[in-house]
Amino acid sequence: MKKALFYKKLKGNAVKCTLCQWNCMIKEGERGFCRTRENIKGELYSLVYGSQTGFQADPIEKKPFYHFNPGSWAYSFGTLGCNFRCDYCCNWAFSQSAPDRETVEITPQEVVTGALAANCQGIAYTYNEPTIFLEYAYDVMKLARKEGLFNVMVSNGSITQSALEEVHDCLDAVVIDFKGFSEEFNNKYVHAPLSFTKNGVKYYSKYEHVHKEVTNLVVPGLNDDLSEVRGLVKYVKKWLGAGTPIHFIRFSPLYRMSNVPQTPKETLLKCCDVAKEEGMEYVYVGNIETGRDNTYCPECSELLIQRRWLMFIKSFLKGKSCPSCRREIPITGKIHDETARANTYFS
Numbered sequence: 001m002k003k004a005l006f007y008k009k010l011k012g013n014a015v016k017c018t019l020c021q022w023n024c025m026i027k028e029g030e031r032g033f034c035r036t037r038e039n040i041k042g043e044l045y046s047l048v049y050g051s052q053t054g055f056q057a058d059p060i061e062k063k064p065f066y067h068f069n070p071g072s073w074a075y076s077f078g079t080l081g082c083n084f085r086c087d088y089c090c091n092w093a094f095s096q097s098a099p100d101r102e103t104v105e106i107t108p109q110e111v112v113t114g115a116l117a118a119n120c121q122g123i124a125y126t127y128n129e130p131t132i133f134l135e136y137a138y139d140v141m142k143l144a145r146k147e148g149l150f151n152v153m154v155s156n157g158s159i160t161q162s163a164l165e166e167v168h169d170c171l172d173a174v175v176i177d178f179k180g181f182s183e184e185f186n187n188k189y190v191h192a193p194l195s196f197t198k199n200g201v202k203y204y205s206k207y208e209h210v211h212k213e214v215t216n217l218v219v220p221g222l223n224d225d226l227s228e229v230r231g232l233v234k235y236v237k238k239w240l241g242a243g244t245p246i247h248f249i250r251f252s253p254l255y256r257m258s259n260v261p262q263t264p265k266e267t268l269l270k271c272c273d274v275a276k277e278e279g280m281e282y283v284y285v286g287n288i289e290t291g292r293d294n295t296y297c298p299e300c301s302e303l304l305i306q307r308r309w310l311m312f313i314k315s316f317l318k319g320k321s322c323p324s325c326r327r328e329i330p331i332t333g334k335i336h337d338e339t340a341r342a343n344t345y346f347s
Contacts, residue, residue, distance in 0.1 A: 001045050002045065002046050002050075002135055002136075003043055003046075004019070004043075004044040004046050004135060005019075005134075005135050006019040006160070007019070007037075007044040012027075013027075013041065014027050015039050015042065015044045017032050017037055018163065019163050020129075020158045020159060020160060021158050021159075021160055021196045022034075022083060024037075026039040028040075028041065031098075032083075035081050036079070036098075036099050036133065037132070046135050047099040048080055048081060048132070048133045050105035050106060051079050051103040051104075051105055053078055053079060053080065053094045053127065055075060055076065055077045055111075056077075057074070057118045057120055058124065059071075059074075059310060059312060060072045060121075060122070061310045061312055062310045063152065063175055064215065064247050064310060066213065066305070067245050067330055067331050067332060069121060069150060069332070069334055069335075069336060070315060070331065070335050071312035071338075072120075072121040072122060072334070073118075073121055073122075074121070074122045074150075074152060075111070075114060075115035075118055076126050077111065077124075078091070078127030078130070079133045079136070080095075080098065081095065081098060081132055081133075083158055083192070084129065084156055084190055084191065084192045085190065085191035086189065086190050087190075087255060088217075088253075088256070088257040089254065090252075092255040095127070095128035095129070109143055111140045111143075112143045112144050115147075115149055116147060121149065121336065122144070122151060123144050125140075125151070125152070125154070126153070129155060129158065130153045130154070131155060134159070134167060137153070138170065150172040151172050152171075152174065152175075153173075153175070156177050156192075156197055157197040157200020158192070159200060159203065161199075168207045171207075171210050172211060173210060173211035175213050176197065176200055177215045177216075177217070178214065178217075179192075179194075179197065179216075180228065181216075181223070181228045181229070181235070185222055189222065198235065201214075201236065205239045212244060213244065213246070214244060214245070215249050216232060216249065216271075217250075218249065218250065218251060218268060219260060219263070220261055220262070221260070222260070226270060226271070226274055229248075229271050229274050230274050233275045233280060234278055236280070237280060242279045242280055242281050243281050244280070245282040245283075246280055246282070246283055246284070247284045247286050248268050248272060248285050249286040250263045250268060250286065250288040252287065265290060269290065272292055282298070282330075286310070289308075293308065294306050294307055295307075295329070297322040297327055299327040300325040302316070302325070304316055304322060304329060
């Protein structure tokens, strides 16, 4: 437990949390919507500082980042709790648990030491929404930077502009995860407003040094309407640009939506076609073998980076340019051809 950084004191020992866009008003003795921040005697505390749910070395492509340090490995971890309540959450055992479960506390320095020992090139704040453990993440980020490690977040975009302003200097990349593009779907199945993620896109767009990619989990019959997909793509293009990698992810029945079937391959390919029609240059499919996980030159269609099942296989780039037409490809960081290796788990 540690005193929070992002809150304002109110009358009567109440506080206003300013970390995420819920902006919870929290009375003494109560917690915010995420259940990880508690008002204790008029001061707000993070209940998940130092508490984690295990570590794992992942290919960066698994996050998924396809244009950020391709072939590198990230030391991934999360905590308990979340500020969304997705009915189909794949990490629900952690994200939908309040921080009352006993976990082993790990210091920020121990996280960084673990990443170095695992021969990872960076650290990923993931599995549950990293915004809710931002004090912990930021302390890790600062130490990671000193050791030459990159910092990446997989986020629903719910951070406030003021909180992002405080931490962006240590953040290298973010995946912003849309939950569809209708208020109805978000309210019914995510239990959070679509505006949170849309605002997050705007906030992150202000920081050119932060590499950005976008995902959208496509749930059959619920958020797969192509007009909705088109609206999402147009929004991403407007705020982040046509060169932003966008990933359409296959849904699998989980948690409270085990009765919904997997997303058909044809639906995902149609989403890709819509994104291409709208001018997006790097469009991918995740969680299913489709051949749409390779990177091709948008100018001449040359194969540039080969992948399979969220794994980097080979780069054909010359530097960061197409070997055929010499078009420069937006790749952030180093291409890590030498780090391809079997996945290893750490706990």
